Amino acid sequence: MTGVQTCALPISPVSGGDDAPRIGVAIGDAPIDIAAAHARANDPRGGAQAAFTGTVRNATRGKEVVRLEYEAYEEMAVEELERIAAQAAADHDLLAVEIVHRTGVVLPGEASVVIVSTARHRPAALAATQWIIEQLKVSVPIWKREVYADGAVWVGRGS
Numbered sequence: 001m002t003g004v005q006t007c008a009l010p011i012s013p014v015s016g017g018d019d020a021p022r023i024g025v026a027i028g029d030a031p032i033d034i035a036a037a038h039a040r041a042n043d044p045r046g047g048a049q050a051a052f053t054g055t056v057r058n059a060t061r062g063k064e065v066v067r068l069e070y071e072a073y074e075e076m077a078v079e080e081l082e083r084i085a086a087q088a089a090a091d092h093d094l095l096a097v098e099i100v101h102r103t104g105v106v107l108p109g110e111a112s113v114v115i116v117s118t119a120r121h122r123p124a125a126l127a128a129t130q131w132i133i134e135q136l137k138v139s140v141p142i143w144k145r146e147v148y149a150d151g152a153v154w155v156g157r158g159s
Helices: 034-041 074-092 122-139
Strands: 022-028 048-055 063-072 094-102 104-106 111-119 142-148 151-155
Touching (some): 022 034, 048 122, 063 094, 074 111, 074 122, 094 122, 111 122
Parallel strands (some): 022 094
Antiparallel strands (some): 048 111, 063 104, 094 111
């Protein structure tokens, strides 16, 4: 991805050793490789991998969506995504977390965000993934502009 910032942030496990979860985050303007995000979050100790893929709708509020335009304060966004991923990993005993968010122009049907959480068991992976997307929406400095056939509007965080 062009303009990507990634991080592998190990979290010290309570017991020590090599059990620290793998965390990766990326922000950039290239299309998201969803399969690659799943592969990076794969862990042989895991029994569950839960994912969320946010895609651009072709209509909202009764208007046809031509495209979305995402902007981010990338350095701060990466730091906040790392914080969210680390908190989710600690709270849900995750083995791995991947978060990828697009910037720039994203067309209807394309992925704008992908989150993958890997855990030993399904409830933890599902709960972590849902928590991550809700936190991302309210605290990560990423904004979107919805472009319609007859105009455009900036949509704030949390949308």
